[in-house]
Amino acid sequence: MLGLWVQLSPDRASTVAGKVDHLFYFLIAVSVFFAGLIFTLILVFAVKYRRRPGNEIPPATKDNLMLEILWTAIPAGLTVVIFLWGARLFYHIFTPPTGTIKINVVAKQWMWKIQHPEGKMEIDELHLPLGRPVELNLISEDVIHDFFVPAFRVKHDVLPGRYSVEWFKPTKTGKYHFFCSQYCGTGHSRMVGWVYVMTPRDYQRWLTSGQPTDPLAVTGERLFQRVGCAACHGQESNGRGPSLVGLFGQTVHLQNGRTRLADDDYLRESILRPNAELVEGYQPVMPTFKGILSEEQILELLAYMKSLPPKEGEVQP
Amino acid sequence: MITADAPALPTGAPQLPREHFLNVEYGVKSWLLTTDHKRIALMFLVAVTLFFFLGGAAAALFRLELLTPPGDLVSDHTYNKLFSIHGVTMVWFFLIPSIPAVLGNFLVPMMIGARDLAFPRLNLSSFYLFVIGGLFTLVVMFTGGLDTGWTFYTPYSSMFANTYVIAAVTGIFIAGFSSIFTGLNFIVTIHKMRAPGLTWFRLPLFIWAIYATSVILVLATPVLAITLTLVGVERIFHVGIFDPAIGGDPLLFQHLFWFYSHPAVYIMVLPSMGVVSEVITCFSRKRIFGYHFIAFSSLAIAVIGFLVWGHHMFVSGQSIYAGMVFSMLSFAVAIPSAVKVFNWTATLYRGSVSFETPMLYSLGFIGLFTIGGLTGLFLATLGIDVHVHDTYFVIAHFHYIMVGGAVMGYMSGIHFWWPKMTGRMYPDGWGRLAALIIFIGFNLTFFPQFILGYLGMPRRYHSYPPEFQVLNVMSTAGASILAVGYLLPLVYMLWSLRYGRIAGPNPWRAKGLEWETTSPPPTDNFEKIPTVTEGAYAYPERKETAHG
Numbered sequence: 001m002l003g004l005w006v007q008l009s010p011d012r013a014s015t016v017a018g019k020v021d022h023l024f025y026f027l028i029a030v031s032v033f034f035a036g037l038i039f040t041l042i043l044v045f046a047v048k049y050r051r052r053p054g055n056e057i058p059p060a061t062k063d064n065l066m067l068e069i070l071w072t073a074i075p076a077g078l079t080v081v082i083f084l085w086g087a088r089l090f091y092h093i094f095t096p097p098t099g100t101i102k103i104n105v106v107a108k109q110w111m112w113k114i115q116h117p118e119g120k121m122e123i124d125e126l127h128l129p130l131g132r133p134v135e136l137n138l139i140s141e142d143v144i145h146d147f148f149v150p151a152f153r154v155k156h157d158v159l160p161g162r163y164s165v166e167w168f169k170p171t172k173t174g175k176y177h178f179f180c181s182q183y184c185g186t187g188h189s190r191m192v193g194w195v196y197v198m199t200p201r202d203y204q205r206w207l208t209s210g211q212p213t214d215p216l217a218v219t220g221e222r223l224f225q226r227v228g229c230a231a232c233h234g235q236e237s238n239g240r241g242p243s244l245v246g247l248f249g250q251t252v253h254l255q256n257g258r259t260r261l262a263d264d265d266y267l268r269e270s271i272l273r274p275n276a277e278l279v280e281g282y283q284p285v286m287p288t289f290k291g292i293l294s295e296e297q298i299l300e301l302l303a304y305m306k307s308l309p310p311k312e313g314e315v316q317p
Numbered sequence: 318m319i320t321a322d323a324p325a326l327p328t329g330a331p332q333l334p335r336e337h338f339l340n341v342e343y344g345v346k347s348w349l350l351t352t353d354h355k356r357i358a359l360m361f362l363v364a365v366t367l368f369f370f371l372g373g374a375a376a377a378l379f380r381l382e383l384l385t386p387p388g389d390l391v392s393d394h395t396y397n398k399l400f401s402i403h404g405v406t407m408v409w410f411f412l413i414p415s416i417p418a419v420l421g422n423f424l425v426p427m428m429i430g431a432r433d434l435a436f437p438r439l440n441l442s443s444f445y446l447f448v449i450g451g452l453f454t455l456v457v458m459f460t461g462g463l464d465t466g467w468t469f470y471t472p473y474s475s476m477f478a479n480t481y482v483i484a485a486v487t488g489i490f491i492a493g494f495s496s497i498f499t500g501l502n503f504i505v506t507i508h509k510m511r512a513p514g515l516t517w518f519r520l521p522l523f524i525w526a527i528y529a530t531s532v533i534l535v536l537a538t539p540v541l542a543i544t545l546t547l548v549g550v551e552r553i554f555h556v557g558i559f560d561p562a563i564g565g566d567p568l569l570f571q572h573l574f575w576f577y578s579h580p581a582v583y584i585m586v587l588p589s590m591g592v593v594s595e596v597i598t599c600f601s602r603k604r605i606f607g608y609h610f611i612a613f614s615s616l617a618i619a620v621i622g623f624l625v626w627g628h629h630m631f632v633s634g635q636s637i638y639a640g641m642v643f644s645m646l647s648f649a650v651a652i653p654s655a656v657k658v659f660n661w662t663a664t665l666y667r668g669s670v671s672f673e674t675p676m677l678y679s680l681g682f683i684g685l686f687t688i689g690g691l692t693g694l695f696l697a698t699l700g701i702d703v704h705v706h707d708t709y710f711v712i713a714h715f716h717y718i719m720v721g722g723a724v725m726g727y728m729s730g731i732h733f734w735w736p737k738m739t740g741r742m743y744p745d746g747w748g749r750l751a752a753l754i755i756f757i758g759f760n761l762t763f764f765p766q767f768i769l770g771y772l773g774m775p776r777r778y779h780s781y782p783p784e785f786q787v788l789n790v791m792s793t794a795g796a797s798i799l800a801v802g803y804l805l806p807l808v809y810m811l812w813s814l815r816y817g818r819i820a821g822p823n824p825w826r827a828k829g830l831e832w833e834t835t836s837p838p839p840t841d842n843f844e845k846i847p848t849v850t851e852g853a854y855a856y857p858e859r860k861e862t863a864h865g
Binding site: 007008009010019020023024027030031034035038039041042045046049050051055056057058059060061063064067068071072075076079080082083085086087088089090091092093094095109142143144146148150151153154155156157159160161162164177179180181182183184185186187188189190192272273276290 | 388393394397464466468470472473476477478561562564567568601602603604606607608610631632633634637640641644645648649651652655656658659660662663665666667668669670671672680683684687688691692694695697698699700701702703704706707708768771772773775776777778779780781782784856857858859860
């Protein structure tokens with residue numbers, strides 16, 4: 001429209017985008033109502049009761065308890081509705097469904113390194129199949145970053161030393177911005193990229209294009225042998241370290257009497273700071289792999305550990 | 318009536334009093350060593366005005382950079398320093414001290430009928446701490462800069478930034494004690510030094526607001542001091558408080574920082590709310606509607622404001638259930654603000670409303686604060702915050718609160734009490750013009766940013782995708798209008814010091830003890846301490862006839 005047209009709403013390309021927009025519109029309606037009410041009253045009063053001859057000394061008005069209760073209770077009631085609506089949506093946005101494609105994202109000043117489960121790597125780009133829920137496993141090598149896709153209406157901070165999860169289900173093919181939205185230093189505004197949502201067939205074609213790659217778990221197994229994990233933690237280990245078969249997702253008993261869920265964060269910490277939370281019955285003999293393994297390699301090892309079958313006779317908690 | 322044995326006011330054209338706090342002594346020493354709360358207030362006025370224009374200059378530069386999508390005017394590193402120094406100066410060296418240290422210092426003793434604050438020398442030391450803290454900030458600004466943002470998030474600030482983080486946090490640490498001393502002084506003064514007959518519920522609402530603010534200053538500022546100290550300690554000794562590689566937690570910093578910095582928002586806006594209550598009543602010649610509700614809503618804001626810090630961390634990795642609790646409490650803190658807005662609006666009802674400069678700023682405050690408050694609801698709503706968090710939507714929201722709210726209130730107050738402070742009137746026509754320019758410039762600057770944020774433009778971006786340009790151009794255009802609006806008062810206020818019309822003791826025919834004495838007041842404020850026999854805002858009321 002005469003070149004003055006400004007886009008007022010971002011692309012809507014995920015299952016939650018529409019839900020976020022609906023709540024957003026509801027809030028706009030509430031805001032327009034209350035702002036409109038206040039502005040109208042101020043304008044009407046300002047004109048009607050402006051100072052003029054005969055209105056130098058205004059009549060007395062009494063406080064009105066009913067009014068006070070009313071204009072406390074109505075906004076309070078309304079905020080309860082908004083809160084519940086928002087909290088439900090929030091729970092949905094941050095609770096991944098089952099059956100997701102799990103993609104690893106490693107952030108560093110100032111780039112995004114992304115690896116698909118099939119082993120395909122990309123930088124500052126994220127290719128996704130249409131209609132499949134995707135779970136990003138996010139970690140930073142340095143400061144806090146944030147992975148934000150406006151078209152999907154989701155973001156989550158990317159912390160150092162701890163995995164964060166963000167999920168979404170793309171609903172429209174196309175090319176969308178993603179941004180780092182947590183200030184991370186000099187190149188913060190360069191830390192941007194594109195999400196490509198493709199039909200599943202195109203996605204498969206993209207995955208198999210270029211140099212063939214091994215799945216993460218396979219690379220992880222090779223690494224497991226190469227850096228010497230297998231000596232103590234392998235299937236025929238010497239007993240110096242606990243076997244890792246079926247460990248993922250189990251509850252482990254620690255030396256200090258506590259228990260801990262063996263999740264990504266625990267396994268990562270045990271590689272980098274082996275003695276921080278030692279498993280009961282073992283000596284603190286494991287060396288640290290800090291500075292030896294990169295975040296990407298740790299993710300490969302985790303993929304391998306998760307690929308091992310559950311221990312026989314044990315029930316998953 | 319308030320009975321004060323003030324000297325009979327002269328009739329005819331008002332004259333300046335023969336002796337007042339400004340002419341009782343001359344010379345630099347008489348200012349630098351003064352313990353007069355009014356002189357200290359004016360020294361603060363000069364200092365915070367300087368920082369306001371420095372912070373504004375930084376904003377002008379980065380708004381110019383944002384005129385075009387690529388980063389072309391300044392380097393990315395410079396851009397980051399500009400917004401960092403803008404945030405640090407505006408938050409700690411303008412907004413937080415602005416109303417308490419300038420208007421609060423000047424008015425608290427006068428409004429309660431006291432001759433000075435409880436601890437005049439502590440008050441002077443508070444000024445010097447502010448100056449020392451400010452000097453650190455100036456040194457940082459002009460020698461190397463700071464690129465952490467005003468939020469100092471770890472581990473960026475503690476391990477990665479290579480700018481002057483330690484000097485900057487030291488400056489803020491020292492200035493923090495200025496806040497604490499000021500708050501403490503106000504609390505004691507308001508408790509112990511009220512004039513005979515001035516009961517709690519006869520106090521002007523400005524005093525209630527300053528009291529609530531002081532409670533926050535005293536309770537929250539030490540947490541900031543500790544937090545920034547930890548950042549410094551971590552930077553020098555690498556003890557691992559915030560570094561996950563050695564067992565620390567970077568999110569701990571955010572919890573501590575926002576435990577101070579969210580209540581700090583109320584430090585900025587509560588005093589403005591106090592100003593608005595004074596101004597609205599005076600220019601509609603009415604008692605305030607719902608005195609008790611406005612008074613207690615200030616305290617409610619001060620208390621609940623301490624329990625909402627986690628709403629800055631909804632997408633940080635904080636537990637989603639913690640997020641829900643913080644969301645609920647954030648909605649709760651919105652209610653007392655809404656109650657205030659309704660009561661101010663109702664105060665206009667059947668009033669005798671006039672539109673001098675202070676009133677225009679106060680009406681502007683109500684409008685802009687309403688928009689700021691309502692958009693705060695968006696951010697408190699969990700499902701929405703996930704999308705707009707850390708985007709320009711947040712920038713727009715908090716500028717509506719801090720500039721649309723706090724600064725408009727400050728401008729209202731400065732224009733309202735200027736004749737009391739200086740004895741002279743500024744030209745009201747120019748004042749109203751400036752208020753209008755500021756209102757228009759402000760909305761043009763910040764309203765487009767709500768849309769930018771919803772479209773997904775992240776904050777603190779030196780360059781941005783081209784589709785965001787139209788809205789950024791609007792914003793920069795607005796900022797240039799805003800700059801004119803802020804420079805105008807600087808000119809006509811300075812002009813009025815010499816050429817302004819003599820104001821007389823009470824040019825607005827306002828109620829309140831500060832108007833019972835001469836303008837400018839004598840050093841001891843009152844010849845004889847007044848005795849108060851009625852509540853605040855006892856403007857004359859017309860006896861109702863059948864048709865009013």
